[in-house]
Amino acid sequence: MKNAVADSRSRHDRHSRQEHDQIEASWRERALNAESELTRTQKEVFSQRCQIGELMGQLRDFDQMVPGESVQHLATENNSLKLRVRQLTQEHRKLQExxxxxxxxxxxxxxxxxxLENELLEARGLNRR
Incomplete structure (x- = not known):
């Protein structure tokens, strides 16, 4: 009987150990997945920060290329072009009419x-008769 109890206890211990190992494996897999996702996210954040840095540099370069008075000049030119478009549109409308x-x-x-051609033909037809 001692042997049967020992076997039962041994089976119970093995079953408990297997259950514990399965739970631990599940948590280990989750931890590895989380670490993998964290690494991927960190790479993505780094990539986006690099892209933001490049774009900010392009904006600074553009600001240096187009100083304030050039922006005013561009705005004035834009307004004069809009006026010319309106004038051309009106002229086009008049020409269409x-x-x-x-x-x-x-x-x-x-x-x-x-x-008139019909009248001529009729007049010729009357003269011939």
Missing amino acids: RLEGARSNLRFADKRIAG
Whole structure:
């Protein structure tokens, strides 16, 4: 009987140890996954910081290339270009209206010419008879 109790205790100990090992393996795997993700995140943050640094440098370079008065000059030029666009748009609209009028006159002239041609043909036809 002592042997049966010892076997039972041994099985229980092995089962407990296996259960403990499985739980520990699960936690170990989670820890490794967390470390891996932390490393990846740190690399991503470093990469983004480098990119931000490059972009900030480009902004500083641009500010040095375009001083304040150049910005004012660009704004003035932009406004004059907008005014020119408005003028060209109005001119385009007027030309479109003139074109439509010319087309209408042409249609009227074509109808008038066709009518006069018919009158000539009828007059010739009457003279021949």
